[in-house]
Amino acid sequence: MKGLSVSKAVTALMLAGLVLLPLYSYLSSNIFILTLFTRIVILALAAASLNLIMGFGGMMSFGHAAYLGIGGYAVGMLAQEGVGSGWIQFPVALAASAIYALVIGALSLRTRGVYFIMITLAFAQMAYYVASGLARYGGDDGLTVYKRSDFSGLINLSNRTQFYYLCLACLFGVIFLIWRIVNSRFGLVVQGLRSNEQRMQAIGFPAKRYQLVCFVISGTMCGLAGALLANNTDFVSPAVMYWTRSGDLMVMVILGGMGTLFGPVMGAVVYLLLEEFLSQITEYWALIMGPLLLLIVLFGRGGIMGMLGRIGRG
Amino acid sequence: MLLVVEQFLNGLQFGLLLFLLAAGLTLVFGIMDLVNLAHGSLYMMGAYFAATFAAWTGSFLLGALLALGATLVLGIVLEMSALRHLYGRDHLDHVLATFGLILFFNEAVRLIWGPAGLALPLPAWLTVPVPILPGIHYPAYRLAIIVVALLVALLLYLGVMRTRIGMLIRAGASNREMIGALGINIKLLYTLVFGLGATLAGLAGLMQAPILTVQIGMGENILILAFVIIVIGGIGSIRGAFLAAIFVGMIDTLGRAFLPNLLRQVLSGAAASTAAPALSSMLIYLLMAIVLVVRPEGLFPANRR
Numbered sequence: 001m002k003g004l005s006v007s008k009a010v011t012a013l014m015l016a017g018l019v020l021l022p023l024y025s026y027l028s029s030n031i032f033i034l035t036l037f038t039r040i041v042i043l044a045l046a047a048a049s050l051n052l053i054m055g056f057g058g059m060m061s062f063g064h065a066a067y068l069g070i071g072g073y074a075v076g077m078l079a080q081e082g083v084g085s086g087w088i089q090f091p092v093a094l095a096a097s098a099i100y101a102l103v104i105g106a107l108s109l110r111t112r113g114v115y116f117i118m119i120t121l122a123f124a125q126m127a128y129y130v131a132s133g134l135a136r137y138g139g140d141d142g143l144t145v146y147k148r149s150d151f152s153g154l155i156n157l158s159n160r161t162q163f164y165y166l167c168l169a170c171l172f173g174v175i176f177l178i179w180r181i182v183n184s185r186f187g188l189v190v191q192g193l194r195s196n197e198q199r200m201q202a203i204g205f206p207a208k209r210y211q212l213v214c215f216v217i218s219g220t221m222c223g224l225a226g227a228l229l230a231n232n233t234d235f236v237s238p239a240v241m242y243w244t245r246s247g248d249l250m251v252m253v254i255l256g257g258m259g260t261l262f263g264p265v266m267g268a269v270v271y272l273l274l275e276e277f278l279s280q281i282t283e284y285w286a287l288i289m290g291p292l293l294l295l296i297v298l299f300g301r302g303g304i305m306g307m308l309g310r311i312g313r314g
Numbered sequence: 315m316l317l318v319v320e321q322f323l324n325g326l327q328f329g330l331l332l333f334l335l336a337a338g339l340t341l342v343f344g345i346m347d348l349v350n351l352a353h354g355s356l357y358m359m360g361a362y363f364a365a366t367f368a369a370w371t372g373s374f375l376l377g378a379l380l381a382l383g384a385t386l387v388l389g390i391v392l393e394m395s396a397l398r399h400l401y402g403r404d405h406l407d408h409v410l411a412t413f414g415l416i417l418f419f420n421e422a423v424r425l426i427w428g429p430a431g432l433a434l435p436l437p438a439w440l441t442v443p444v445p446i447l448p449g450i451h452y453p454a455y456r457l458a459i460i461v462v463a464l465l466v467a468l469l470l471y472l473g474v475m476r477t478r479i480g481m482l483i484r485a486g487a488s489n490r491e492m493i494g495a496l497g498i499n500i501k502l503l504y505t506l507v508f509g510l511g512a513t514l515a516g517l518a519g520l521m522q523a524p525i526l527t528v529q530i531g532m533g534e535n536i537l538i539l540a541f542v543i544i545v546i547g548g549i550g551s552i553r554g555a556f557l558a559a560i561f562v563g564m565i566d567t568l569g570r571a572f573l574p575n576l577l578r579q580v581l582s583g584a585a586a587s588t589a590a591p592a593l594s595s596m597l598i599y600l601l602m603a604i605v606l607v608v609r610p611e612g613l614f615p616a617n618r619r
Contacts, residue, residue, distance in 0.1 A: 060406055107603060111610040114349060114405055118545045119606045122599040125538060129599075133592025243538060247351075247413045254410050284425050290418025297411040298399055 007308035011262045014269060018168060022161045034160050036276060041167045042228045044268035045174055047252040049221035052178050054250070055259030056187065057214045058194030062117045063104075063124025064249050067097045067219050069131055069241035071226020076143040076236040086149030086157070090227050097223025098216050100127070105215035109208050124246055131238040142237020145230055157231050167228050171265070174221050179261055181217065190214045255296060257305025266304050319450055321571040322564075327456045329563020330463035334518035335536060336543040336555040337470060338511030344550020345487045346504055348397060349405050351412035353515055353540065354533025355419035356392075360385045360516025361523040361532065362423060365432040374437045381520050382513055389512020393505050401504070420530050431529035434520070459521050466517065467556060474552060483507060487550060539566075542602045548612030558613065562598055569594030 018041065025034040046068060053059040074093035083089065104123040111119055137143045148157040157163045181187045189210050192200045201207050230236040239245075248271070256267025274292075278285030300307050339353050363384040368377025396415070400408055436455055443451035474480040485493045486503055494500045519533070526532065543562050547554025573594045577586035605613060 054406075062409070107607050111606050114343075114549065115545060115606060115610060115612075117349075117405065117409070118541055119603060121538070122542060122602045122606075126596050126599040126603075129592045129595040132595075133589045135589070244534070247409070250406070251410055251413060254406060258406075284421050286417040286421035287425065290414040290416070290421065293414025293417070294396055294411045297403075297407045297414070298396075 006311055007305055010308055011266070014262075014266060018269075022164055026161075031160065034164055036272075038160070038164045038167055038232055039229075040269055040272045041164070041171050042225050042232060043249070043252065043272065044265040045167070045171045045228070046222050046225035047249050047256070047264035047268045048171070048174055048178060049218045049225065050249050051253045051258060051260075051264040052181070052221070053215055053218040054253055055263070056178075056182055056194065057190045057211060057218075059109075059211060059215060060117045061120040061215075061218075062243070062246050062250065063120035063122075063127075064218075064222055065241050065243070065245035066100065066124035066127040067222035068226040068229055068245065069127060069236070069238065070097050070100055071223035071228075072230035072236035072240055073131060073134075073137070073143070073226075074223075075149060075227045075230040076145045077137055079145050079147055079149075080137060080143065084147050084150045086151040089149045090224070093223050093227035094220050097226070098220040101216040101219025102212070105212045105219070109211055109215065121243055121246070124241060125243060128238050128241040128243075131241060138237070140238060142235055142239070145234045145236065148231045148234070149227070163231070167232075170224060170228065174224070175261060175265070177221075181214075182261075186210065186213070251293065255293075255303050257303030260303075260305040263303055263305040270304060316450055317571070319447065320452065321568055323446075323452055323456065323460070324571075325564035325567035326560065327459050327463075327563070328567050329560035330460055330467070331518050331522055332536070332539055332543055332563050333467060333556050333559035334463055334514045334521075335540040336547070336559050337467075337552055338514035339540050340544040340547070340550055340552060340555045341483075341507055342511045343544060345483060345507055346401055348400060349408040349412065350397070350511075351409060351537065352392070352415035352419065353511070354537030355416055356385055356389060356512045356515040356533070357519035357522075357536065358419065358423065358528075358530070358533035359388055360519030361434070361528040362427060362432065363516065364520035364523055365434040365528045366427075368434055374434075374440070377434075378520050382516055385516025385519075386509050386513045389516075390505055390509045392512070393508040397508065398501070398504070416534070423530050429530065431527040434523040434528060436524045455524060462517075462521065466514070470514075470552065479503075479506070539598065542598055544612075546602055546605045546612055548615035551612070551614045554612060554614030562601070565597050565601065566594065569597050 018037070021037050022034060025031065046064065049067075050061065050064045053061055071093040074096045075089045078084075078089045078092060104120065108116055108119045108123065131137075132140050148163075151157070155162050155166055157166065182191070189200065189205055193205070193207050193211060197207050226240070229240065252267035252271050253264045254267070255271055256265065257263030275285065275289065278288050282288075296303075302309070335353070335357055338356075339350065342348050342350050342353070360381055363381035364377050366377075367380040367384070368374050371377050371380070392415075396411070400411055440455040440458060442454050444454045444457055446452045446457070472480075474483060482493065482498055482503055486498075486500060486507075490500060493503075522536075539562060543558045544555055546562070547556075547558035570591065574586055574590040577590050577593070580586075581589065
């Protein structure tokens with residue numbers, strides 16, 4: 001029980017920090033930190049969505065960055081064509097991600113293990129090359145989003161603080177949703193499938209159908225992150241779908257603690273802050289980051305959440 | 315006709331090069347059950363070593379030989395210091411750890427050699443065009459790659475199928491506990507296999523180096539291709555890797571060469587010239603997706619367990 005409380009305390013501290021961050025940014029007139037954390041919150045949302053299939057569902061997707069691109073391109077392309085309303089852009093982004101997830105999920109879920117990792121990667125690379133071939137929308141160079149999504153005056157996405165809170169609200173909303181899903185009958189079936197697919201099937205659950213629905217939910221959530229990310233950077237390019245970005249998302253999930261509710265958020269915060277911190281010390285930050293990841297894998301099983309749990313028990 | 319023969323040979327050459335990379339990957343994957351994303355880094359290191367040693371010694375061949383030795387040593391050090399501890403862990407741990415190694419190697423190269431790429435110039439005797447058919451000339455260096463890669467493929471086949479070490483490797487792949495119980499030093503065997511895989515990756519890198527520039531991140535795109543190949547071919551199967559590599563090399567090269575003209579028949583010129591490269595890059599992934607959907611274990615699954 002004590003172990004639980006240490007990780008809970010740290011999580012609560014982190015969440016409070018995220019909520020109060022704009023206040024700190026305002027008081028110290030440090031705008032940079034708000035921009036940095038907006039990006040962190042958006043990527044935390046993407047990592048949380050990946051965690052739903054990876055941590056709870058046991059589906060190791062190595063192509064999750066594709067949804068970041070699809071969500072982003074939905075916003076960018078509509079803006080380019082003169083549709084600036086967020087009420088259209090965001091639903092389209094979500095729907096496009098869901099459809100993509102449905103198609104590749106239906107095909108990918110025929111395989112398992114390493115083959116599943118590789119086929120999701122292959123589909124993401126295909127999406128990457130499709131985006132590179134879109135001459136009308138910038139091709140390789142990417143697409144500048146000149147105007148952020150317009151929510152008919154309800155919320156102004158160009159206002160840094162408002163946009164930050166919108167992203168944070170989306171993150172909390174998604175985590176709440178994941179919490180509800182994981183503890184529902186549906187979520188229990190999906191987790192059961194992770195532990196023993198054959199047994200679940202023998203009991204009479206249509207395994208693939210449950211996994212596919214879970215896969216689509218996760219992809220749709222990540223599409224939301226993509227739409228937010230395009231608004232944050234005012235830019236979307238094929239590079240957001242590159243396989244190393246999918247790797248980054250996986251790292252965040254594993255670093256924070258797979259299969260825990262707030263682990264991916266913790267992972268995203270730590271990973272991106274570490275990247276920022278190390279890159280300020282030295283230009284060669286990856287020289288430290290790389291071996292650090294290796295050490296985390298070798299010695300820190302269960303990620304940060306796992307380690308916090310051990311400290312508590314220790 | 316000339317173009318067709320030339321592109322066909324280019325496809326074969328690229329396919330064979332991919333095979334060298336994929337063979338190492340599939341050996342490590344099939345025998346140690348290790349997903350090694352850093353395999354592309356070893357490919358990159360092979361190219362950098364070759365460029366450096368060739369500049370020091372002034373000889374391409376000597377530089378290449380030294381580079382092979384250096385990648386072998388690097389592979390062995392890497393295995394003994396880090397990757398050895400990952401055997402038997404979850405595949406996801408492998409992905410994360412070797413992803414970290416990619417970051418490390420890219421940055422180390424930037425630190426040592428700088429961000430600009432290097433060039434590995436060819437000696438004069440490798441740059442002459444060689445007549446292969448009446449009226450058709452082909453660069454000697456590309457022919458040399460084909461010959462060397464075929465030779466290595468043959469040696470690898472004989473080594474794995476006909477020698478005692480090869481027998482141990484195959485035995486280790488099918489049951490690692492049993493071979494350990496029979497008194498074989500399995501740790502040493504694994505180190506050896508990893509070193510072999512690293513050397514093959516280094517060989518592919520240094521042979522590709524004179525054709526492309528030697529640069530940071532050069533191993534990443536080609537690594538994904540190598541993964542696609544071993545998945546298409548069936549994990550752990552050298553024969554599958556060979557056939558899939560030739561296949562992928564052909565599709566990639568021929569697609570790049572002929573797709574723009576084909577597309578121009580249906581699309582406007584500008585649209586075709588941007589869509590064609592993207593489409594030919596996609597073809598390979600499309601192929602892999604189809605193979606996995608139809609035969610989830612790959613085309614030539616290795617018979618194990």
